[in-house]
Amino acid sequence: xxxxxxxxxxxxxxxxxxxxxxxxxxxxxxxxxxxxxxxxxxxxxxxxxxxxxxxxxxxxxxxxxxxxxxxxxxxxxxxxxxxxxxxxxxxxxxxxxxxxxxxxxxxxxxxxxxxxxxxxxxxxxxxxxxxxxxxxxxxxxxxxxxxxxxxxxxxxxxxxxxxxxxxxxxxxxxxxxxxxxxxxxxxxxxxxxxxxxxxxxxxxxxxxxxxxxxxxxxxxxxxxxxxxxxxxxxxxxxxxxxxxxxxxxxxxxxxxxxxxxxxxxxxxxxxxxxxxxxxxxxxxxxxxxxxxxxxxxxxxxxxxxxxxxxxxxxxxxxxxxxxxxxxxxxxxxxxxxxxxxxxxxxxxxxxxxxxxxxxxxxxxxxxxxxxxxxxxxxxxxxxxxxxxxxxxxxxxxxxxxxxxxxxxxxxxxxxxxxxxxxxxxxxxxxxxxxxxxxxxxxxxxxxxxxxxxxxxxxxxxxxxxxxxxxxxxxxxxxxxxxxx
Amino acid sequence: xxxxxxxxxxxxxxxxxxxxxxxxxxxxxxxxxxxxxxxxxxxxxxxxxxxxxxxxxxxxxxxxxxxxxxxxxxxxxxxxxxxxxxxxxxxxxxxxxxxxxxxxxxxxxxxxxxxxxxxxxxxxxxxxxxxxxxxxxxxxxxxxxxxxxxxxxxxxxxxxxxxxxxxxxxxxxxxxxxxxxxxxxxxxxxxxxxxxxxxxxxxxxxxxxxxxxxxxxxxxxxxxxxxxxxxxxxxxxxxxxxxxxxxxxxxxxxxxxxxxxxxxxxxxx
Numbered sequence: 001x002x003x004x005x006x007x008x009x010x011x012x013x014x015x016x017x018x019x020x021x022x023x024x025x026x027x028x029x030x031x032x033x034x035x036x037x038x039x040x041x042x043x044x045x046x047x048x049x050x051x052x053x054x055x056x057x058x059x060x061x062x063x064x065x066x067x068x069x070x071x072x073x074x075x076x077x078x079x080x081x082x083x084x085x086x087x088x089x090x091x092x093x094x095x096x097x098x099x100x101x102x103x104x105x106x107x108x109x110x111x112x113x114x115x116x117x118x119x120x121x122x123x124x125x126x127x128x129x130x131x132x133x134x135x136x137x138x139x140x141x142x143x144x145x146x147x148x149x150x151x152x153x154x155x156x157x158x159x160x161x162x163x164x165x166x167x168x169x170x171x172x173x174x175x176x177x178x179x180x181x182x183x184x185x186x187x188x189x190x191x192x193x194x195x196x197x198x199x200x201x202x203x204x205x206x207x208x209x210x211x212x213x214x215x216x217x218x219x220x221x222x223x224x225x226x227x228x229x230x231x232x233x234x235x236x237x238x239x240x241x242x243x244x245x246x247x248x249x250x251x252x253x254x255x256x257x258x259x260x261x262x263x264x265x266x267x268x269x270x271x272x273x274x275x276x277x278x279x280x281x282x283x284x285x286x287x288x289x290x291x292x293x294x295x296x297x298x299x300x301x302x303x304x305x306x307x308x309x310x311x312x313x314x315x316x317x318x319x320x321x322x323x324x325x326x327x328x329x330x331x332x333x334x335x336x337x338x339x340x341x342x343x344x345x346x347x348x349x350x351x352x353x354x355x356x357x358x359x360x361x362x363x364x365x366x367x368x369x370x371x372x373x374x375x376x377x378x379x380x381x382x383x384x385x386x387x388x389x390x391x392x393x394x395x396x397x398x399x400x401x402x403x404x405x406x407x408x409x410x411x412x413x414x415x416x417x418x419x420x421x422x423x424x425x426x427x428x429x430x431x432x433x434x435x436x437x438x439x440x441x442x443x444x445x446x447x448x449x450x451x452x453x454x455x456x457x458x459x460x461x462x463x464x465x466x467x468x469x470x471x472x473x474x475x476x477x478x479x480x481x482x483x484x
Numbered sequence: 485x486x487x488x489x490x491x492x493x494x495x496x497x498x499x500x501x502x503x504x505x506x507x508x509x510x511x512x513x514x515x516x517x518x519x520x521x522x523x524x525x526x527x528x529x530x531x532x533x534x535x536x537x538x539x540x541x542x543x544x545x546x547x548x549x550x551x552x553x554x555x556x557x558x559x560x561x562x563x564x565x566x567x568x569x570x571x572x573x574x575x576x577x578x579x580x581x582x583x584x585x586x587x588x589x590x591x592x593x594x595x596x597x598x599x600x601x602x603x604x605x606x607x608x609x610x611x612x613x614x615x616x617x618x619x620x621x622x623x624x625x626x627x628x629x630x631x632x633x634x635x636x637x638x639x640x641x642x643x644x645x646x647x648x649x650x651x652x653x654x655x656x657x658x659x660x661x662x663x664x665x666x667x668x669x670x671x672x673x674x675x676x677x678x679x680x681x682x683x684x685x686x687x688x689x690x691x692x693x694x695x696x697x698x699x700x701x702x703x704x705x706x707x708x709x710x711x712x713x714x715x716x717x718x719x720x721x722x723x724x725x726x727x728x729x730x731x732x733x734x735x736x737x738x739x740x741x742x743x744x745x746x747x748x749x750x751x752x753x
Contacts (some may be wrong), residue, residue, distance in 0.1 A: 328640030329586045330618070337620055337631050345621040349605045361605050363619070370615035384698075387574045387608065388601040415568065421553050423698045428542040460561035461694040461701075464570045482568075482601065484575025484692070484700040484726070 001194035027067055030103070031203055032261040035253065036297050037090060040072035044117070059210070068120070070113050072200045077301065101259050110136050113200060114192030118147030118166070137193055141167030148188045154181055155242055166192075207301035209243070211235040218257045218294025225254070225291060225298070229282055230275075232300035237275045244273025246308035250278065254289055255297035262289050267343065269367040270334050271308035277332050284339050334366040351378045355428055357389060357480065384425045384455060384464040384482025393478035403475045406454055407466060412479050417458035424454035427470065457481060535732055539704075541664050542720060543686070544711035546619040548583060551667040552685035552710075553660040557674040558581070559691035559705065570675040572692035572702045574603060575611075577645060577673045579726065579733060582611040584669055587642030590635035594619040594648060610728060618640070619704045629655040636662040636670055645671045651678040660684065693723055698727040701736065 007013055014128060025222035031475045044067065079085035091109050098105050108119035120466055122143045123129050131139045140147065143166050145158050169177070169189060178186055190196035208286040219225065229252060266281045271436065338346040340382060343365070347472045350364035351374050358456060361380065364370060397411040407423040430449030450470035457463045464482035469476040531547030533540045540546045548554065556577045558570035581589055585666065589612065591603070607616035620635075622628040628646055635644040636659065646659075656672075660683040662668040687708035695701040706720040723736040 022657055104690065138532060187697050207663075224539040298488075311590045328587075330640035333590075333641070334618060337635060339623055341620065341627055341631065344727075346621050350618060351614075352606070357606070359605075366618070368626075371659060372615055373613060375605055375609040375614045379606045382606065385607040386569045386604055387578070388569065390599070391600045391606040394599070411567070417568070419696055421695070455698050455699055457695060458568075459694075460563050460565060460701075461692045462561060463571065463692055463695070463698060463700075481573035482603065484576075484702075 003083035023067065025068070028203075028441075029260060031069055032100075033255065033259050034069055034094075035261070035299065036212070036255055037094065038073050038076045039204075039210065039301070040074075040200050040202045042070045042200045042202055044070055049339065069118065070117075070200050072202075073109070073111075082329070084132065090379075091130060093258070103222065110139070112136060112192055112194045113198050114149065114188060115194075116141050117149060118192060134194075139321070140192060141165065141170070145169070146183065148192065150185060150188060154185060157159075159180070178341045178482055205303065207303045208407070209236060209239050209245075209247075210299055210301035210304060212297060212299045214297045215295065218296045220291040220294045222286065223478060225289065225295065226283065226286055228298050229286065229300065230279055231300060233275055233279055233282070236300055236302060237273045240259050240273035240302075243305075244307060244309060245304045245305040246273045247278065247305055248272075248300065249303050249304035250282075251303055252282070252286075252289075253299045253301070254295045255299070256292040257296050258292055259291065259292045259386075264288055265303075266339060267304075269338065269343075269365065270331055271306040273308070274304055276349070280332075281335060281339055284336065284474065338366070343470075349375075351375050353377045353378075354431065356431060357428070357429075358391075360440065383453075384483070388482040389465075390480055393480045395466070396477050397479040397481045398442070398466070398468075398475065400475070407456060407477065410456075410464075410477065412464075417460070417462065419456045421457040422454055422461050423467070425452035425453050428455075428467075453480070487621075517530060518562060519642065519662045523693075529731075536579075536724065536735060538721060538735055539706070539720075542706065542709055542712050542715050544713075548580060548669070549685050551664045552559055552582065553672065554580065555672045555674065555684045555687040555708075557677045557687070557689050559689035559703065561691055562693060562703065565678070567691055568645050569601075569671070572700070573673060573675070573690040575607075575726065576690040576702055576704065577609050577671060578603075578611040580671060581643050581645060584643040586633060587614050587616070588618050589639055590620065590632070590641050592631045592635070592646045593655075594623070594625070595621050596620045596716065597716075606728055610731075620650070622681045625650040625652065629659065632659055632670060633662050636666050636668045638668075639666075641668050643669045643671060645673060646675045647675075649675060649678070653683070654718065656683045670694070673712050680708070684708060686712075695725070699728075701724075 012193045031041050031043055036389075046194050051188065063081055069107050073090060077083070077090050080086045080089035095105060095107050106120045106129070108114040108116045108129040110119055110133065111133060115131055115136035118140055119131055119200060124137075128139060128396055145155060145163055145166055145168070147166060148431055150158075154265060158164075163172075166189070169185070174186055187196060191198040209429065213228055213232055214436065219228065232252070233250075236250075247266055247268065249267045251263055253261055253263045255261055264285045267284055268278070268281070272278060293366075303409070344363075346366060347363035348366060348370055350368065352360055352362050352369045354360055394412065398407040399409040400407050406424060407419050409416060409418050411417070428451050451467040452470045453465060455463065455465055464479060465481035465483055467478055467480055469478070500734070507546045530551065531543065531545035531546035531549050534543075543549075556573050558567050558573035563751050582668050593602070594698050595651070605617065608614050608617075618626075620631045622631055625648060628648055628650075629652065632646045644663075650676075659672075662702050672684070678683075686706065689705040689707050691703045693701045693703045702724055704722050709715075709720070723738070724733050725736050726733055
């Protein structure tokens with residue numbers, strides 16, 4: 001029916017345009033909100049139709065029918081009560097809280113995601129929404145076949161054949177069914193009944209370690225949030241200690257009363273479970289968090305952990321061949337700096353076995369030990385090097401008697417420098433054994449493969465490192481560094 | 485009842501004619517310590533000698549104070565032109581840093597776009613092992629000074645260096661105080677002569693000088709020496725040369741200084 005026809009029939013029809021992206025955002029927010037119950041929250045993959053325009057909705061059809069969230073609450077019910085009572089309480093809590101945010105929802109719980117999916121959509125009585133343990137076969141028998149998450153053509157054929165209820169499929173022989181309809185109906189049936197495993201793929205990888213703290217009254221003051229973080233951290237550090245691990249990354253999430261979630265995370269360059277040190281890192285970040293109208297729940301999770309014996313603050317090994325950053329607070333300093341300036345801006349300098357000057361110096365992460373004395377060995381093998389190396393060699397105009405002669409004068413950044421002393425040339429050729437990306441056009445600023453380096457001193461005492469492009473007859477000169 | 489006047493126990497500092505009497509040595513030391521304000525520093529460990537007697541004699545405690553701020557600026561070339569680069573000042577700073585042994589060296593700098601010329605560790609290795617370096621790149625000056633201050637508070641850091649053009653008196657004061665408190669030296673390297681800051685303990689101006697065989701020869705001026713002995717000249721200035729063989733800095737005899745000296749050398753060689 002077209003909109004014009006609909007308006008003729010119902011003159012005061014309220015219309016709004018479809019906004020699949022907004023729907024998607026809303027369901028994402030809801031999914032984040034559901035993280036309070038379990039880290040295993042997934043957006044129903046069959047509901048993907050709401051994100052992409054023009055895609056025909058699947059079996060249940062239309063928004064509301066196919067948008068859904070799947071929660072794996074295995075082992076989460078005990079927070080609300082014992083065994084089945086706890087799981088029932090969790091379900092009731094979820095519906096009640098969502099109702100407070102003006103969401104009408106149908107939530108069902110069953111042993112399998114498929115059964116819960118069918119119950120949430122097609123259960124007739126409120127009592128049926130909770131399916132007791134191993135009760136899905138009985139619970140599903142009376143539901144329409146639409147509950148099996150099948151495509152429309154299959155469902156229509158089912159209806160033509162008189163297969164109206166899921167229970168009608170139970171006695172049918174499997175082989176002819178598979179031959180006629182393909183694997184899908186049987187797979188869906190087995191998944192719903194629990195004969196086939198159907199894992200829920202969480203939106204974000206569930207952390208191995210997490211602690212939560214719910215508040216009776218929403219909190220909002222920064223000091224309260226800091227105090228709560230401190231308590232969560234203490235609990236998490238105890239967990240770390242029992243498991244002999246240390247955190248590499250920690251994430252704190254604030255669940256605000258308006259249903260939205262704010263997160264921030266900290267990283268450390270080595271496994272850490274030192275409560276005060278981690279707290280100090282968090283103090284830097286907590287200011288970024290916005291508590292909004294109040295925070296009702298906080299969850300601290302460790303998405304990245306590493307096994308760690310905790311042998312910290314030991315005396316440095318004597319005669320060690322590597323130079324790790326000290327345990328004397330240096331690594332914590334590096335973490336603090338990296339948190340504010342970015343990890344790529346807090347680095348160490350590691351040598352690389354190469355004779356090309358610009359390839360010798362590589363930045364290494366703080367946690368990586370740099371071999372002691374490796375730099376000195378490397379430097380002793382090469383000629384004198386500049387104290388500063390230009391990231392990009394800059395072209396200079398050089399005067400020389402003959403093309404192969406050392407420079408007599410060079411002009412760099414509009415200043416002419418008369419050369420009075422020269423040392424060189426030191427010829428450096430390309431590392432032909434190194435693989436390079438094929439078929440790529442060399443950019444104009446690329447360093448030529450064969451270079452003749454000269455150390456020169458101008459009449460003002462300034463010392464420079466120049467090189468001539470040795471691969472062409474045309475004498476092209478570059479400035480590559482400044483000497484002490 | 486004897487009246488106790490506030491001056492009763494103080495030593496007389498002036499005689500009847502008003503000429504000052506020399507203070508006792510320990511009192512002078514006390515006054516110096518008060519002035520310096522780093523009483524937490526154990527005596528005798530406060531300064532690291534440079535290994536050049538002529539320079540060390542002028543410096544307080546015979547060397548570079550560990551708990552203070554030191555500035556090194558790239559001076560103009562001998563001809564008076566602006567120096568083309570600060571390679572010499574960087575070398576001298578690296579030499580100063582090498583005096584502070586044991587521990588990590590924090591090197592803070594700002595990136596200057598496409599023309600960036602970062603320090604090259606292969607050359608720095610003649611002064612110290614670059615494995616000790618922790619390189620920090622800050623986008624803004626505030627971040628650079630913040631990183632330096634954080635470094636000064638860390639016990640595992642041997643020295644903190646900041647490369648910056650910014651001359652912020654407040655930041656300089658804060659760095660100086662943090663260095664005094666922790667006993668970790670702070671160094672500032674300026675690619676150009678900046679406005680004078682009163683807080684630094686020493687300020688050096690370093691320019692590269694014409695060398696003999698392209699060695700590292702520098703004109704070093706001590707332009708400020710806050711707690712040290714004033715030199716005879718208005719600005720103490722030396723021509724020094726780094727030797728890779730002896731691995732030390734040495735004074736170049738004044739006779740060999742300048743173009744005439746170069747001729748002498750040629751005659752001698």
